[in-house]
Amino acid sequence: METVGLDKHELPPTNQKRMVAFINHFVLSTVHFLNRFALDCENKFIQYEHKMQSLEASLLIIEAKLASIDALKGSAAAASVQPSKxxxxxxxxxxxxxxxxxxxxxxxxxxxxxxxxxxxxxxxxxxxxxxxxxxxxxxxxxxxxxxxx
Incomplete structure (x- = not known):
C-alpha cells in the first residue's frame, strides 16, 4: 500500500452514520468505565471509613484503659513511697x-x-x-x- 501518492482531500468523506456510531460507542464505553471506577473508589472509601471507625473505637478503649492504669499507678506509687519515707x-x-x-x-x-x-x-x-x-x-x-x- 502506497500512501505517498494519495491526496487526502481527494478521498471520499466517512459515512456520517458510521462516525456517529463510533463516537457514541466511545462515549458509552468511557461513561461505563468512569461509573465503574467511581463505584469501586466509593466502595473502597466506605471500607476504609469502617476500618478507621473501628480503629478509633479501639483507640478510645485503649486510651481509657491507659488512663485508668496511670491513675492506679499514681495512687500505688504514692502508697508505696509513703511507708518507706x-x-x-x-x-x-x-x-x-x-x-x-x-x-x-x-x-x-x-x-x-x-x-x-x-x-x-x-x-x-x-x-x-x-x-x-x-x-x-x-x-x-x-x-x-x-x-x-
Missing amino acids: NTEEEVAATDEVAEVSVEEETAGQEKDPRYERYFKMIQVGVPVPAVKNKIRTEGLDPNYIDAFL
Missing part, C-alpha cells in the same frame, strides 16, 4: 522537735483553707501520723496542723 518513729521524732518552732510561728495564724479536710480527718478519728503522711504526699507542710491541735 516515714516510719512512725521518724514522724514522732520530727513532731516533737517541730512542735515548739511551729507553735511559735503559728501563734497568731488563722487556719489555712487547704488544711480544712485534714482537720476534719483528725476530728473523725484518723491517726495524726497518717494525716501528716497524707499532707506530705500532697506537697504541704505536715507540721502546720500541730499548731491547731
Whole structure:
C-alpha cells in the first residue's frame, strides 16, 4: 500500500452514520468505565471509613484503659513511697522537735483553707501520723496542723 501518492482531500468523506456510531460507542464505553471506577473508589472509601471507625473505637478503649492504669499507678506509687519515707518513729521524732518552732510561728495564724479536710480527718478519728503522711504526699507542710491541735 502506497500512501505517498494519495491526496487526502481527494478521498471520499466517512459515512456520517458510521462516525456517529463510533463516537457514541466511545462515549458509552468511557461513561461505563468512569461509573465503574467511581463505584469501586466509593466502595473502597466506605471500607476504609469502617476500618478507621473501628480503629478509633479501639483507640478510645485503649486510651481509657491507659488512663485508668496511670491513675492506679499514681495512687500505688504514692502508697508505696509513703511507708518507706516515714516510719512512725521518724514522724514522732520530727513532731516533737517541730512542735515548739511551729507553735511559735503559728501563734497568731488563722487556719489555712487547704488544711480544712485534714482537720476534719483528725476530728473523725484518723491517726495524726497518717494525716501528716497524707499532707506530705500532697506537697504541704505536715507540721502546720500541730499548731491547731
